[in-house]
Amino acid sequence: MEQSGKIGKEKLSCRGITKSFSSSSGNFEVLHDLTFDVYENEFLVLFGPGQCGKTTLLYMLAGLEECTEGEVFHNGEPVTGPAPSRAVVYQTMALFPWMTVWDNVSFSQKVRKAEKKVIAERTQYFIDLVGLTGFEKSYPVQLSGGMKQRVGIARAYCSDPDVLLMDEPFGHLDAQTRYMMQESLGKIWENEKRTIVFVTNNIEEALYLADRIILLSDCPSQIKKEYRITLPRPRSLVSPEFLKLRKEITEQMNMSD
Amino acid sequence: MKKKSKLKFQIISIISLIAFFAIWQLLTDVYRVIPSTMLPSPVKVLQTIGMKWSVKKPDGSTLPQHILASLQVSGLGFCLGAVIGVPLGVIMAWWEKADLSLKPVFDFVRTIPPIAWIPIMIVLLGIGVVAKASIVFLSAFIPCVINSYTGIKATKTVHIWVAQTFGGSKTRTLFKVAIPTALPYIFTGLKVSLNSSWGALVAAEMLGSASGLGYMIQMGRLLSRADLIVVGMIVIGIIGTILSAFLDSLEKIVVKGEVR
Structure with a gap:
């Protein structure tokens, strides 16, 4: 695996995690044998087609869902349940009304x-x-x-977590607001560096924010490819490098295995 | 603009009320379609209210004494029902062990109409305040349990997750997340309880009592005094409206934001 000098130590480690749900029609596997690390102060984006188990994967990192097989480690300790050191930003916002x-x-x-x-x-x-x-x-x-x-x-952020887990936080927003929020989040993260795992199915969002993108395949999800994004921040959505990467990743995603 | 349309609606409701009483008056005193022994006119009802304010005849107590007696019994039964019913519903909904052990008993008891308890309560406790308050308690208690149970169960999983990921214990999550979610349901339960407790009270007073609004209605029937019956009904309606309005304003103070 390519590694630049900027990488910190491992925060989260997934080792061979598999998730399947049993239903009346048999076992349904959504995640198959995923192994990857999330490094300190890294902005990692889990990117893949809709309905490929990205949210489930994030909930497993949070400790809200159990792994069928494999294990998640946080600072070397196995994750057994939700903890204040791993805060979650939900797609539905989940504010207390x-x-x-x-x-x-x-x-x-x-x-x-x-x-x-x-x-x-x-x-x-x-x-x-x-x-x-x-x-x-x-x-x-x-x-x-x-x-x-x-x-x-x-x-x-206020809960002072070690890792921030974001589940398509801008998924319900309109395009304009979404773009503004991506920009703000980029700035917030530059001001307050944290380890972030961010789930999205929007390639622009992924490229705009990520240090590294993990591309997941369709169900059952496996890691298809990893991209280290070294474009300077704040990023331009129309720079030739950005468009080139965007094309490359989109083609890779649509390519059948 | 808004004030004007509000005024318009107020005028319409006042007109409809006036029309209601006018038709009532026309049917009774004016055209005598319905004999006064069956339905007294609104004028007669007002006269009876004025008279009953201080006169004990013919049923043994003045109207304020009847009101006080009824309020005492229903207040006692309703408060006990709420104080025991709401926490019981909350506990059953939040802790599975409580749910498994208490729910079957509750589900059996709740199918028995509170009024069916009246004879056995009279046998056991006589016709005093305690017997009637027990009937009121039973009828107030059941909606309180059911609604607070439903309210706690309506707590969103994702809200519980938020509390859990921030390190909230089960009890803390209950107080910080589940109870605020359940509050509107709990208030609905209290309002339903209030209605059914008045219903049970009047029934209990009709069957065994020496005072109270239900007793006054029953005496009106025995003495063929239709005006007493209607006075009792109207007073019950007015008191119920005032108590509901009180619960509504309390809800507005307690329930914050918009909970759904």
Whole structure:
């Protein structure tokens, strides 16, 4: 595997993970024997066609789904269930509708009973970082889709996780908002470097954000190819290099095995 | 613009109320389509309310005494039903062991209409406050359990995941996530309970009592005083409306944001 000097140590390690669901018509395998690592402060994108088990894979990294075979390690420790060190940003946003923006973002800190002063500082910092200053007292129902997902990102960041897992966070947004959010997330990540695993089926989004892209095949998903993206940030969506990579990966994805 | 249309609707509702009473008056006192022994006119009802405010005849208590007696019994039964029913529903929905052990008993008890308990309660506890409050309790308790159970079960898995990934324990997740989700359902349960507890109260008072609005209605029937019956019905309607409105405003204060 090609490795540049920038790579940190392994954060998450997947070793031969397989997932199958049993139904009345027999076993249905969605993931087959996946082995890969996620490195410290890396922005890894899991990219593949729709319905290929990307979300399931992310939930397995989070500890929300069990592996049928194989194991996931986080800093060398096996993952057995959800933990505060691995925060998730959900496609459906999953904000608490009865809580204000402030209460949603500070939720994780309150659960772990942090000091009041620490909670207030951290919460304000991340609300400011995602650009929601002034909306602290709004309820989710009063926010637009893009703003809701900003709350979701701030909430995940505010819990001070070791790894951020994002499940198609911009999947429900319109094209314009989606583009804006990709740009913001890129900036947020540059300001607050974290290890991020990001699931998407949008090639532009993948190329815009990723340090590395893992291309997954159709069901049952296997790793088809890996790409290290070294284009300078912030990236241009129309630069010749970007378009070339975009074409290459799209062709690779559509190629049958 | 908005204020104007609101005013318009208020005028329409007032007109419909006036029309209702006018037709009632026309059918009774004016054209005498229905004899006053069967249905008293609205004027007669108002006169009876005024008279009953201070006169004990013919049923033994003044109207305020009847109201107080009914409120006492229904308040006691309803509060007990809510205080026991809501937590029971929550516990059954949240902890599987409680669900498995308590649900079969509850499912059996809830199929028995509360009114069917009246005879055995009179035999066991007499015709005092305790017997009637027990009937009210049974009828208030069941909707409280069912609705809070449904509300807790309506908690989204992804919301539970959020709490779990942030390290929330089962109990903490219940208080921070499941109960806020269930609150609108719990309030629906309380409102249904309020209605059915008044229903059970009136039934209990009709069968065995010495005061209360249900007793007054029953006496009206025995004494062929239709005006007393209608007065009882109207007062029950008014009290029910006030209590429901109180629960509605409490819900608006307690339930934040938009929970669905």
